[in-house]
Amino acid sequence: MRRATWLGGILATLLAAFWLGLDPRDLAEADPDLWVAFLRAAIQPALYDEATGTHWLVPQVLHATWATVSLATSGMGLALAIAAPLTLSSSVRFTGGGVLCAVSRTVIAAMRSVHELLWAVLFLAALGLTPSSAIIAIAIPYAGTLAKVFSELIDEAPMDGARGLQASGASPLQRLVFGTLPSALPDLCAYALYRYECALRSSAVLGFFGFPTLGYALASSMDSAHFHEVWTYLYALFVLVWAADRWSWAVRRRMVRA
Amino acid sequence: MTVEALYAARPKDRFLRGSLVFASLLLLGAVATRDGALSELWSPRALRNLARFLEEVRPTWTVAWWREAVPFAAVTNTVALAVAATGLATGAGALLSIGAAGTITTPEPWLASARPPSSSARWVWHGARISTRFVLVILRAIPEYIWAFLLVALLGLGAWPAVLALALHNAGILGKLFAETLEDAAPSAPRALRSAGASRLQIVGAALIPTVLNRWLLYLFVRWETCIREATVVGMLGVVSLGWFVSDARSRTHYDEMVALVAVGSVLILIGDAVSLWLRGRLRRR
Numbered sequence: 001m002r003r004a005t006w007l008g009g010i011l012a013t014l015l016a017a018f019w020l021g022l023d024p025r026d027l028a029e030a031d032p033d034l035w036v037a038f039l040r041a042a043i044q045p046a047l048y049d050e051a052t053g054t055h056w057l058v059p060q061v062l063h064a065t066w067a068t069v070s071l072a073t074s075g076m077g078l079a080l081a082i083a084a085p086l087t088l089s090s091s092v093r094f095t096g097g098g099v100l101c102a103v104s105r106t107v108i109a110a111m112r113s114v115h116e117l118l119w120a121v122l123f124l125a126a127l128g129l130t131p132s133s134a135i136i137a138i139a140i141p142y143a144g145t146l147a148k149v150f151s152e153l154i155d156e157a158p159m160d161g162a163r164g165l166q167a168s169g170a171s172p173l174q175r176l177v178f179g180t181l182p183s184a185l186p187d188l189c190a191y192a193l194y195r196y197e198c199a200l201r202s203s204a205v206l207g208f209f210g211f212p213t214l215g216y217a218l219a220s221s222m223d224s225a226h227f228h229e230v231w232t233y234l235y236a237l238f239v240l241v242w243a244a245d246r247w248s249w250a251v252r253r254r255m256v257r258a
Numbered sequence: 259m260t261v262e263a264l265y266a267a268r269p270k271d272r273f274l275r276g277s278l279v280f281a282s283l284l285l286l287g288a289v290a291t292r293d294g295a296l297s298e299l300w301s302p303r304a305l306r307n308l309a310r311f312l313e314e315v316r317p318t319w320t321v322a323w324w325r326e327a328v329p330f331a332a333v334t335n336t337v338a339l340a341v342a343a344t345g346l347a348t349g350a351g352a353l354l355s356i357g358a359a360g361t362i363t364t365p366e367p368w369l370a371s372a373r374p375p376s377s378s379a380r381w382v383w384h385g386a387r388i389s390t391r392f393v394l395v396i397l398r399a400i401p402e403y404i405w406a407f408l409l410v411a412l413l414g415l416g417a418w419p420a421v422l423a424l425a426l427h428n429a430g431i432l433g434k435l436f437a438e439t440l441e442d443a444a445p446s447a448p449r450a451l452r453s454a455g456a457s458r459l460q461i462v463g464a465a466l467i468p469t470v471l472n473r474w475l476l477y478l479f480v481r482w483e484t485c486i487r488e489a490t491v492v493g494m495l496g497v498v499s500l501g502w503f504v505s506d507a508r509s510r511t512h513y514d515e516m517v518a519l520v521a522v523g524s525v526l527i528l529i530g531d532a533v534s535l536w537l538r539g540r541l542r543r544r
Contacts, residue, residue, distance in 0.1 A: 005475055005541065013345025016338035020417040030413045038412060070288035077285045113524040113531075117403070117491045121504060122520060125513055126311040132299040201401040208407065215404065222411055230408070234400060241399045247277070254271050 038227050045235055046228035050221075057232060060217065065236050068213040071131065072203035075138030076196050079146055082139060086147035091154045093162075094176055104147075111144030116202050120209055134211045138202055142195055149191050157184040186255035193248030200244055204237050214240075314513040327515040328522050329503065336499040336526065339417065339492075340485035343424030347485075348478055350425065351432030356462055357390035358437040361445070367461070368445055368452045394437075397430025406492040420497040424488055428481050435477045439470045475541055479534040486530040490523045500526070 049055035088094050089104035114122075120137035127133045154176070162179030170178070181188075207215025214237050221229035318324075357363050365375035365383045375383075406423035413419050440462075447465040456464070493501025500523045507516035 002472060002475065002541070005537070006471070009345065009348075009478070012341050016341035016345070017421075019338045020335065020342060020421065022342065022417055022421060026416065026418060027413070034412055038408075066291070069284065070291050073284045073288035077288070109528065110524065113527045114520055115487050115491050115523070115527075117494070118501075118504065118520050118523065121494075121508055122517070125508065125511075125516065126308050127299070127304045128307045130299070130301075130304060132304070136299075201399075205401050205403045208403065218404065219407065222408065234404075237404075238396065238399045242395070251274065251277055254273055 038230075041227035041231050044228055045232040046226070047232070050226040050229050051224070057229065061232060061236050064207075064212065064214045064217040064233065065240060067211070068200060068203045068207075068237070068240065071134050071206065071211065071213055072138070072196065072199040074131075074135045075142065075203065076192075076199045078135060078139035079142035079195075079199075080192065082143035083146035083150060086143065087150040087154065088176070090147055090151040091176075092151075093155050093180065094172055108144040108147045111140050112148065114141060116141045117205065117209070120206055124209060129210050131211070134203070134206045134209075137206070138199055142199060146192065146195060150188055153184050153187050153191070154180055157181075186252060189255060190248060190252040193244070193251060197241055197244040197248065200240050201237075204240075311513060314511075315517050316514060317518075318514065324518065327507075327518045331498065332493075332500045332503050332519070333522065333526060335417075336486065336489045336493070336523070337530075339420055339424065339489035339497070339499055340482060340530075343421045343428065343489065344478060344482045344485050346421065346425035347428035347432055347481065348474075350429035351436050352474075354390055354394055354429060354433035355436030355440055356459075357386060358394055358433060359440040360387065360437075361441050361443075361448075362458055362462060362466075363387040363390070367458055368449045390433075394430045394433045397426050398434065399430075400427065402427045402488045403492060403495075406495050406497075410495050410497075415496045417497060420489070420492045420495070420499065423492060424485050427488075428485060432474075432477060432481060436470070436474055439473045440466055443469050472541060476538055479538050479541075483527075483531050483534045486527055490526070 047057055049057055049060075086104055086108055089100055090108060092101060095101040095104075116137050119140050120134060123133035123137050157180045159180075161183065162175040165175045165179045203211075204214040204218075207213035207217065208219055210216065214233050218230055218233040218237075221227075221233065361367060363383055363386055365371075365379045402423050405426050406420055409419035409423050413422075443466050447469075448461045451461045451465055490500045493499030493503070494505040496502060500519055504516055504519045504523075507513070507519060
């Protein structure tokens with residue numbers, strides 16, 4: 001099985017490359033000057049506007065960064081609010097299986113199966129270019145993913161606490177909140193923070209659709225071939241994602257210890 | 259102990275409390291500034307837009323219409339993009355993971371050498387490991403869509419920028435995960451080979467790869483699921499996957515076709531997830 005899977009994978013890759021007409025010679029045809037200019041700009045990110053050379057870029061970078069953070073945070077906040085009831089209804093332990101659980105799992109699968117950028121395209125058509133479109137576009141698929149993983153984490157958490165409470169006559173909600181949740185909490189928080197990191201990336205990409213995040217600034221700099229500015233924005237995104245990753249790591253470590 | 263005493267003795271952590279406060283402040287700040295507010299959702303303009311949109315998205319249930327709206331090539335290209343990118347990412351991730359693994363890229367792998375390594379040897383090995391890890395961090399910090407946008411500008415339109423974009427981001431993720439499995443592998447076999455004089459690469463090929471392959475396959479399939487999602491979307495930059503047809507329908511304001519294409523993409527993702535889940539289940543049982 002293992003060997004067959006690997007061989008199948010290699011064969012499938014070659015087949016897919018052939019299907020798409022991927023030819024390594026096409027890569028050699030790319031303009032080397034453009035590449036060199038782009039990569040050279042990596043070590044000299046712009047601090048000043050490249051068009052004039054005098055206008056300080058930092059306020060613009062900070063503005064785009066804050067727009068990215070605020071979109072991601074609102075989207076994530078809404079996603080958590082939607083995910084909370086869906087987590088309960090998708091948890092086998094809380095509902096005891098049954099129709100509600102099955103329906104709820106189908107709903108969250110549907111929410112997840114449309115990419116946030118496609119949700120964004122739908123909401124741009126339905127609502128126009130307002131921050132709401134972007135926030136809802138992030139919130140729907142993220143709520144689906146959060147509810148799926150949260151309900152799995154709750155179902156896999158140790159049973160002992162909940163059993164003890166059941167013996168003393170606690171309701172299902174009490175068993176969940178006081179018996180199961182405390183042991184699942186570090187994993188829940190770690191996963192929520194990981195998704196926040198993903199939300200920052202998604203929010204940056206939503207800039208390509210006209211929202212004022214890092215993606216918007218990056219796209220307009222790239223379109224005017226201002227490679228140094230492009231790298232400034234790339235580094236800003238990198239720092240943002242890296243900070244979120246470190247935060248999530250520190251929170252998880254302390255929660256497991258406590 | 260009374261409940262009050264238990265409550266007073268609960269574990270407290272200043273950093274965690276600070277984190278909670280910081281997260282709440284971020285949320286408040288985000289909602290307060292215009293970029294993060296849901297306020298415009300109920301404006302008359304948005305509601306008018308919504309009514310017009312729903313008017314245009316009347317489903318048409320004829321086979322001919324669906325065949326016209328959703329070209330078969332869009333679906334096959336999306337799957338092919340995901341497969342080719344996962345294949346490339348696995349190759350690149352495997353190579354990078356060897357450089358990033360702390361047990362391999364170190365002056366004294368698995369066994370202390372007879373003479374302590376020179377300080378320049380230390381610098382070279384640690385430098386190589388740290389720079390490989392840095393490359394991996396950069397690769398995965400930049401989202402697929404941004405890689406694709408940059409590569410379309412540098413390489414021109416075609417399948418290459420899309421495949422490379424997905425491959426670069428996933429090579430960063432797979433490289434990290436593969437390196438962790440290499441580091442966690444049992445050290446007994448590598449140690450025995452090392453004492454018999456095997457080189458690093460010989461040990462990787464003979465002792466490590468066989469033990470980690472199964473785990474790598476599991477990771478690979480998880481990333482393949484994500485690749486199908488992203489392959490749909492990078493099409494919007496002009497590569498002929500589902501996303502291209504979505505943005506084309508959007509620019510022609512044929513919203514019914516657009517919704518149909520998004521629905522097909524959603525079904526494709528659900529099928530991909532199911533296939534991957536089934537294969538992973540079979541692999542786990544081995």
